[in-house]
Amino acid sequence: MASPIRIAVAGARGHMGRAVIEALADEPGLVLAARFGRPGDERDGLVDRAAALAAADVVLDFTTGAASAALAQACAARGGPALVIGATGFEPPELAAVAEAARRIPIVRAGNFSLGLAMLLGLVAQAARALPAEAWDIEILEAHHRRKLDAPSGTALMLGEAAAAGRGVALAAVERRGRDGLAGPRPPGEIGFAVLRGGGIVGEHSVVFAAESETLTLSHAAHDRGMFARGALAAARWIVGRAPGAYDMQDVLGFMPIGQENG
Numbered sequence: 615m616a617s618p619i620r621i622a623v624a625g626a627r628g629h630m631g632r633a634v635i636e637a638l639a640d641e642p643g644l645v646l647a648a649r650f651g652r653p654g655d656e657r658d659g660l661v662d663r664a665a666a667l668a669a670a671d672v673v674l675d676f677t678t679g680a681a682s683a684a685l686a687q688a689c690a691a692r693g694g695p696a697l698v699i700g701a702t703g704f705e706p707p708e709l710a711a712v713a714e715a716a717r718r719i720p721i722v723r724a725g726n727f728s729l730g731l732a733m734l735l736g737l738v739a740q741a742a743r744a745l746p747a748e749a750w751d752i753e754i755l756e757a758h759h760r761r762k763l764d765a766p767s768g769t770a771l772m773l774g775e776a777a778a779a780g781r782g783v784a785l786a787a788v789e790r791r792g793r794d795g796l797a798g799p800r801p802p803g804e805i806g807f808a809v810l811r812g813g814g815i816v817g818e819h820s821v822v823f824a825a826e827s828e829t830l831t832l833s834h835a836a837h838d839r840g841m842f843a844r845g846a847l848a849a850a851r852w853i854v855g856r857a858p859g860a861y862d863m864q865d866v867l868g869f870m871p872i873g874q875e876n877g
Protein backbone atom coordinates (compact mmCIF):
# COMPACT_ATOMS: atom_id res chain seq x y z
CA MET A 615 0.00 0.00 0.00
CA ALA A 616 1.28 3.51 -0.90
CA SER A 617 2.40 5.71 1.99
CA PRO A 618 -0.07 8.46 2.85
CA ILE A 619 0.68 11.97 1.58
CA ARG A 620 1.85 14.04 4.55
CA ILE A 621 0.20 17.46 4.74
CA ALA A 622 1.40 20.47 6.76
CA VAL A 623 -1.07 23.31 7.25
CA ALA A 624 0.15 26.93 7.44
CA GLY A 625 -2.20 29.44 9.05
CA ALA A 626 -3.57 26.48 10.98
CA ARG A 627 -5.44 28.58 13.53
CA GLY A 628 -7.29 30.58 10.86
CA HIS A 629 -10.73 29.94 9.38
CA MET A 630 -9.42 28.16 6.28
CA GLY A 631 -6.63 26.39 8.17
CA ARG A 632 -9.23 24.87 10.49
CA ALA A 633 -11.49 23.97 7.55
CA VAL A 634 -8.59 22.14 5.87
CA ILE A 635 -7.77 20.20 9.05
CA GLU A 636 -11.42 19.20 9.42
CA ALA A 637 -11.68 18.12 5.76
CA LEU A 638 -8.44 16.11 6.02
CA ALA A 639 -10.10 13.70 8.43
CA ASP A 640 -12.38 12.50 5.59
CA GLU A 641 -9.60 12.10 2.99
CA PRO A 642 -8.14 8.61 2.64
CA GLY A 643 -4.47 8.63 1.70
CA LEU A 644 -3.81 12.07 3.22
CA VAL A 645 -2.50 12.58 6.74
CA LEU A 646 -2.04 15.72 8.84
CA ALA A 647 1.71 15.86 9.55
CA ALA A 648 2.07 19.31 11.11
CA ARG A 649 0.23 22.54 11.89
CA PHE A 650 1.96 25.88 12.12
CA GLY A 651 1.20 29.58 12.44
CA ARG A 652 3.07 32.82 12.96
CA PRO A 653 6.74 32.58 13.97
CA GLY A 654 6.96 31.78 17.68
CA ASP A 655 3.33 30.65 17.96
CA GLU A 656 3.49 27.19 19.52
CA ARG A 657 0.10 27.25 21.22
CA ASP A 658 -2.30 24.31 20.83
CA GLY A 659 0.35 21.95 19.46
CA LEU A 660 1.59 24.21 16.64
CA VAL A 661 5.19 23.51 15.61
CA ASP A 662 7.75 25.87 14.12
CA ARG A 663 7.97 26.28 10.36
CA ALA A 664 11.21 24.36 9.95
CA ALA A 665 9.81 21.32 11.76
CA ALA A 666 6.60 21.49 9.72
CA LEU A 667 8.45 21.62 6.39
CA ALA A 668 10.67 18.70 7.40
CA ALA A 669 7.60 16.58 8.23
CA ALA A 670 5.56 17.19 5.06
CA ASP A 671 5.24 16.21 1.41
CA VAL A 672 2.92 19.16 0.71
CA VAL A 673 2.23 22.40 2.58
CA LEU A 674 -1.19 24.03 2.29
CA ASP A 675 -1.08 27.77 2.88
CA PHE A 676 -4.01 30.01 3.80
CA THR A 677 -2.27 32.97 5.44
CA THR A 678 -1.55 36.27 3.66
CA GLY A 679 0.30 37.20 0.47
CA ALA A 680 3.38 38.33 2.41
CA ALA A 681 3.50 35.25 4.67
CA SER A 682 2.87 32.96 1.73
CA ALA A 683 5.72 34.45 -0.32
CA ALA A 684 8.11 33.97 2.60
CA LEU A 685 6.91 30.38 2.98
CA ALA A 686 7.43 29.70 -0.74
CA GLN A 687 11.02 30.93 -0.43
CA ALA A 688 11.60 28.73 2.63
CA CYS A 689 10.22 25.64 0.86
CA ALA A 690 12.32 26.35 -2.24
CA ALA A 691 15.51 26.93 -0.22
CA ARG A 692 15.35 23.38 1.12
CA GLY A 693 14.14 21.83 -2.16
CA GLY A 694 10.64 21.03 -0.87
CA PRO A 695 7.99 20.25 0.20
CA ALA A 696 5.58 21.12 -2.60
CA LEU A 697 3.28 24.03 -1.91
CA VAL A 698 -0.43 24.69 -2.43
CA ILE A 699 -1.19 28.39 -1.94
CA GLY A 700 -4.71 29.57 -1.25
CA ALA A 701 -3.78 32.93 0.26
CA THR A 702 -4.70 36.10 -1.62
CA GLY A 703 -3.66 39.75 -1.37
CA PHE A 704 -0.23 39.52 -3.00
CA GLU A 705 1.83 42.61 -3.87
CA PRO A 706 3.85 42.36 -7.12
CA PRO A 707 7.22 41.63 -5.37
CA GLU A 708 5.53 38.81 -3.43
CA LEU A 709 4.21 37.30 -6.65
CA ALA A 710 7.74 37.53 -8.07
CA ALA A 711 9.08 35.67 -5.01
CA VAL A 712 6.53 32.89 -5.51
CA ALA A 713 7.42 32.66 -9.21
CA GLU A 714 11.10 32.41 -8.31
CA ALA A 715 10.37 29.65 -5.78
CA ALA A 716 8.39 27.76 -8.44
CA ARG A 717 11.62 27.33 -10.40
CA ARG A 718 12.75 24.92 -7.65
CA ILE A 719 9.55 23.30 -6.34
CA PRO A 720 6.03 22.65 -7.69
CA ILE A 721 3.53 25.30 -6.55
CA VAL A 722 -0.21 25.41 -7.15
CA ARG A 723 -1.55 28.90 -6.46
CA ALA A 724 -5.26 29.64 -6.77
CA GLY A 725 -7.29 32.46 -5.29
CA ASN A 726 -10.26 30.08 -5.30
CA PHE A 727 -10.32 26.27 -5.07
CA SER A 728 -13.94 25.86 -6.12
CA LEU A 729 -14.85 23.76 -9.18
CA GLY A 730 -17.70 26.11 -10.05
CA LEU A 731 -15.40 29.10 -10.00
CA ALA A 732 -12.88 27.36 -12.26
CA MET A 733 -15.76 26.82 -14.73
CA LEU A 734 -16.80 30.46 -14.39
CA LEU A 735 -13.33 31.68 -15.38
CA GLY A 736 -13.62 29.92 -18.76
CA LEU A 737 -17.17 31.19 -19.29
CA VAL A 738 -16.12 34.76 -18.53
CA ALA A 739 -13.21 34.57 -20.98
CA GLN A 740 -15.55 33.22 -23.68
CA ALA A 741 -18.19 35.90 -23.10
CA ALA A 742 -15.57 38.65 -23.05
CA ARG A 743 -14.18 37.37 -26.34
CA ALA A 744 -17.62 37.23 -27.98
CA LEU A 745 -19.14 40.51 -26.76
CA PRO A 746 -17.55 43.60 -28.37
CA ALA A 747 -15.91 45.96 -25.87
CA GLU A 748 -17.41 49.06 -27.54
CA ALA A 749 -20.94 47.88 -26.69
CA TRP A 750 -20.52 45.66 -23.59
CA ASP A 751 -19.14 47.04 -20.32
CA ILE A 752 -17.62 44.56 -17.87
CA GLU A 753 -18.01 45.09 -14.12
CA ILE A 754 -16.90 42.61 -11.45
CA LEU A 755 -18.69 42.61 -8.10
CA GLU A 756 -17.58 40.71 -5.03
CA ALA A 757 -18.94 40.34 -1.48
CA HIS A 758 -17.15 38.83 1.52
CA HIS A 759 -17.28 38.65 5.32
CA ARG A 760 -16.23 41.57 7.48
CA ARG A 761 -12.86 39.98 8.46
CA LYS A 762 -11.42 39.93 4.94
CA LEU A 763 -8.15 41.88 4.63
CA ASP A 764 -7.64 42.25 0.87
CA ALA A 765 -9.76 43.96 -1.78
CA PRO A 766 -10.65 43.26 -4.49
CA SER A 767 -10.64 39.54 -3.63
CA GLY A 768 -8.14 37.23 -5.27
CA THR A 769 -11.05 35.63 -7.12
CA ALA A 770 -12.30 38.99 -8.43
CA LEU A 771 -8.83 39.68 -9.80
CA MET A 772 -8.75 36.23 -11.46
CA LEU A 773 -12.13 36.99 -13.05
CA GLY A 774 -10.73 40.32 -14.24
CA GLU A 775 -7.71 38.52 -15.74
CA ALA A 776 -10.05 36.06 -17.48
CA ALA A 777 -12.17 38.88 -18.94
CA ALA A 778 -9.04 40.74 -20.07
CA ALA A 779 -7.62 37.55 -21.63
CA GLY A 780 -10.90 37.09 -23.53
CA ARG A 781 -10.53 40.61 -24.89
CA GLY A 782 -6.85 40.17 -25.64
CA VAL A 783 -5.74 43.04 -23.37
CA ALA A 784 -3.67 43.32 -20.19
CA LEU A 785 -5.88 43.78 -17.11
CA ALA A 786 -3.53 46.44 -15.73
CA ALA A 787 -4.20 48.60 -18.80
CA VAL A 788 -8.00 48.59 -18.45
CA GLU A 789 -8.87 47.97 -14.79
CA ARG A 790 -10.76 50.46 -12.63
CA ARG A 791 -10.54 49.71 -8.90
CA GLY A 792 -13.66 51.42 -7.58
CA ARG A 793 -15.22 54.84 -8.23
CA ASP A 794 -15.86 57.75 -5.92
CA GLY A 795 -16.87 61.38 -6.37
CA LEU A 796 -17.00 62.97 -9.82
CA ALA A 797 -15.78 59.81 -11.55
CA GLY A 798 -16.85 60.87 -15.03
CA PRO A 799 -18.35 58.79 -17.83
CA ARG A 800 -17.24 55.22 -18.22
CA PRO A 801 -14.65 54.72 -20.99
CA PRO A 802 -15.29 51.77 -23.33
CA GLY A 803 -13.12 48.76 -22.60
CA GLU A 804 -12.76 49.46 -18.90
CA ILE A 805 -13.06 46.49 -16.49
CA GLY A 806 -14.46 47.77 -13.20
CA PHE A 807 -14.34 46.29 -9.70
CA ALA A 808 -16.78 46.86 -6.84
CA VAL A 809 -16.37 45.47 -3.32
CA LEU A 810 -18.82 44.78 -0.48
CA ARG A 811 -17.78 43.69 3.04
CA GLY A 812 -20.20 42.53 5.70
CA GLY A 813 -21.19 39.91 8.22
CA GLY A 814 -20.30 36.32 7.48
CA ILE A 815 -20.64 36.22 3.67
CA VAL A 816 -18.42 33.31 2.59
CA GLY A 817 -17.70 34.58 -0.93
CA GLU A 818 -19.88 35.86 -3.80
CA HIS A 819 -18.69 36.96 -7.23
CA SER A 820 -20.55 38.30 -10.27
CA VAL A 821 -19.30 39.40 -13.65
CA VAL A 822 -21.75 41.78 -15.28
CA PHE A 823 -21.70 42.36 -19.05
CA ALA A 824 -23.86 45.46 -19.54
CA ALA A 825 -24.97 46.68 -22.97
CA GLU A 826 -27.40 49.49 -23.80
CA SER A 827 -30.45 47.22 -24.05
CA GLU A 828 -29.54 44.06 -22.14
CA THR A 829 -27.37 42.73 -19.31
CA LEU A 830 -25.72 39.34 -18.92
CA THR A 831 -24.62 38.35 -15.40
CA LEU A 832 -22.44 35.32 -14.63
CA SER A 833 -22.14 34.60 -10.93
CA HIS A 834 -20.93 32.18 -8.30
CA ALA A 835 -21.60 31.87 -4.58
CA ALA A 836 -19.67 29.78 -2.07
CA HIS A 837 -21.81 28.37 0.73
CA ASP A 838 -19.16 26.94 3.05
CA ARG A 839 -15.39 26.88 3.52
CA GLY A 840 -15.26 23.08 3.49
CA MET A 841 -15.71 23.26 -0.29
CA PHE A 842 -12.55 25.41 -0.65
CA ALA A 843 -10.70 23.04 1.69
CA ARG A 844 -11.62 19.96 -0.35
CA GLY A 845 -10.46 21.70 -3.53
CA ALA A 846 -7.14 22.55 -1.90
CA LEU A 847 -6.71 18.93 -0.82
CA ALA A 848 -7.41 17.79 -4.40
CA ALA A 849 -4.61 20.14 -5.47
CA ALA A 850 -2.35 18.60 -2.80
CA ARG A 851 -2.97 15.10 -4.19
CA TRP A 852 -2.31 16.35 -7.73
CA ILE A 853 0.94 18.16 -6.98
CA VAL A 854 2.83 15.20 -5.49
CA GLY A 855 5.55 14.09 -7.91
CA ARG A 856 5.10 17.08 -10.28
CA ALA A 857 8.06 18.89 -11.78
CA PRO A 858 8.94 22.29 -10.33
CA GLY A 859 6.70 24.96 -11.82
CA ALA A 860 3.83 27.39 -11.26
CA TYR A 861 0.43 25.70 -11.59
CA ASP A 862 -3.18 26.73 -11.05
CA MET A 863 -6.57 25.04 -10.62
CA GLN A 864 -7.06 24.84 -14.39
CA ASP A 865 -4.01 22.54 -14.40
CA VAL A 866 -5.29 20.50 -11.44
CA LEU A 867 -8.73 20.04 -13.03
CA GLY A 868 -7.37 19.39 -16.54
CA PHE A 869 -9.18 22.44 -17.95
CA MET A 870 -7.87 24.47 -20.89
CA PRO A 871 -5.76 27.47 -19.83
CA ILE A 872 -7.89 30.61 -19.51
CA GLY A 873 -8.10 32.44 -22.83
CA GLN A 874 -7.45 29.26 -24.85
CA GLU A 875 -10.79 27.50 -24.30
CA ASN A 876 -13.10 26.95 -27.28
CA GLY A 877 -15.06 30.01 -27.94
Ligand SMILES: NC(=O)C1=CN([C@@H]2O[C@H](COP(=O)(O)OP(=O)(O)OC[C@H]3O[C@@H](n4cnc5c(N)ncnc54)[C@H](OP(=O)(O)O)[C@@H]3O)[C@@H](O)[C@H]2O)C=CC1
Nearest residue numbers: 625627628629630651652677681700701702725726727842
Ligand atom coordinates in the same frame (compact mmCIF):
# COMPACT_ATOMS: atom_id res chain seq x y z
N1 LIG B 1 -8.08 30.02 -2.43
C1 LIG B 1 -9.26 29.85 -1.82
O1 LIG B 1 -10.12 29.05 -2.24
C2 LIG B 1 -9.53 30.63 -0.57
C3 LIG B 1 -8.62 31.56 -0.16
N2 LIG B 1 -8.81 32.24 1.01
C4 LIG B 1 -7.73 33.12 1.42
O2 LIG B 1 -7.03 32.48 2.49
C5 LIG B 1 -6.46 33.47 3.35
C6 LIG B 1 -6.87 33.19 4.80
O3 LIG B 1 -8.25 33.34 4.95
P1 LIG B 1 -8.95 33.04 6.37
O4 LIG B 1 -8.59 31.68 6.83
O5 LIG B 1 -10.37 33.44 6.23
O6 LIG B 1 -8.19 34.13 7.28
P2 LIG B 1 -7.86 34.06 8.82
O7 LIG B 1 -7.48 35.44 9.24
O8 LIG B 1 -8.96 33.37 9.56
O9 LIG B 1 -6.57 33.11 8.90
C7 LIG B 1 -5.31 33.52 8.45
C8 LIG B 1 -4.27 32.77 9.26
O10 LIG B 1 -2.98 33.16 8.79
C9 LIG B 1 -2.16 33.41 9.91
N3 LIG B 1 -1.13 34.39 9.59
C10 LIG B 1 -1.28 35.70 9.36
N4 LIG B 1 -0.10 36.28 9.13
C11 LIG B 1 0.83 35.31 9.24
C12 LIG B 1 2.23 35.28 9.12
N5 LIG B 1 2.93 36.40 8.86
N6 LIG B 1 2.87 34.10 9.28
C13 LIG B 1 2.17 32.98 9.55
N7 LIG B 1 0.84 32.94 9.69
C14 LIG B 1 0.17 34.10 9.52
C15 LIG B 1 -3.09 33.95 10.98
O11 LIG B 1 -2.51 33.79 12.24
P3 LIG B 1 -3.25 34.26 13.61
O12 LIG B 1 -4.29 33.18 13.85
O13 LIG B 1 -2.16 34.24 14.61
O14 LIG B 1 -3.83 35.59 13.32
C16 LIG B 1 -4.33 33.10 10.76
O15 LIG B 1 -4.28 31.90 11.50
C17 LIG B 1 -6.92 34.82 2.80
O16 LIG B 1 -5.90 35.37 1.98
C18 LIG B 1 -8.13 34.46 1.95
O17 LIG B 1 -8.39 35.37 0.94
C19 LIG B 1 -9.90 32.05 1.79
C20 LIG B 1 -10.85 31.15 1.40
C21 LIG B 1 -10.76 30.36 0.19
Ligand SMILES: O=C(O)C1=N[C@H](C(=O)O)C[C@H](O)C1
Nearest residue numbers: 702725726762767768769817
Ligand atom coordinates in the same frame (compact mmCIF):
# COMPACT_ATOMS: atom_id res chain seq x y z
O1 LIG C 1 -11.13 35.67 2.24
C1 LIG C 1 -11.99 34.82 1.91
O2 LIG C 1 -12.81 34.35 2.70
C2 LIG C 1 -11.97 34.33 0.52
N1 LIG C 1 -10.96 34.67 -0.21
C3 LIG C 1 -10.70 34.24 -1.54
C4 LIG C 1 -10.55 35.44 -2.45
O3 LIG C 1 -9.94 36.44 -2.04
O4 LIG C 1 -11.02 35.39 -3.58
C5 LIG C 1 -11.64 33.17 -2.03
C6 LIG C 1 -13.01 33.18 -1.45
O5 LIG C 1 -13.80 34.08 -2.16
C7 LIG C 1 -13.04 33.43 0.03
